[in-house]
Amino acid sequence: MDDEREYRFAVDDVGEDETPNSIDEEIEALRxxxxxxxxxxxxxxxxxxxxxxxxxxxxxxxxxxx
Known part of the structure; x- marks a missing residue:
């Protein structure tokens, strides 16, 4: 098995994970x-x-x- 597999998507392609604060702000705006x-x-x-x-x-x- 090849341990040096590449990821399917690069971070530049999909963007970084949202921080918990931005998720909380979005939930508060929806509420x-x-x-x-x-x-x-x-x-x-x-x-x-x-x-x-x-x-x-x-x-x-x-x-x-x-």
């Missing part, structure tokens, strides 16, 4: 960004309503009312 509110889709509203109804029926069945 502080305000998402833009959007209008709910009909499909999303149907799934939420269906999930709420199924949950209510299951809870009523467990409680012995149905």
């Amino acid at each position: 502080s960004a305000d998402p833009e509110p959007g209008s709910p889709s009909i499909e999303g509203a149907v799934f939420v309503t269906l999930g709420a109804l199924v949950t209510a029926v299951l809870l009523l069945m467990l409680a012995g009312f149905i």
Whole structure:
């Protein structure tokens, strides 16, 4: 086995690793960004309503009312 293998990529090709501070700054910037509110889709509203109804029926069945 050849111990003097060359790396597939040079540091100049891919750049150096980011320092932990730059990663922390990027995470903080993403956390502080305000998402833009959007209008709910009909499909999303149907799934939420269906999930709420199924949950209510299951809870009523467990409680012995149905």
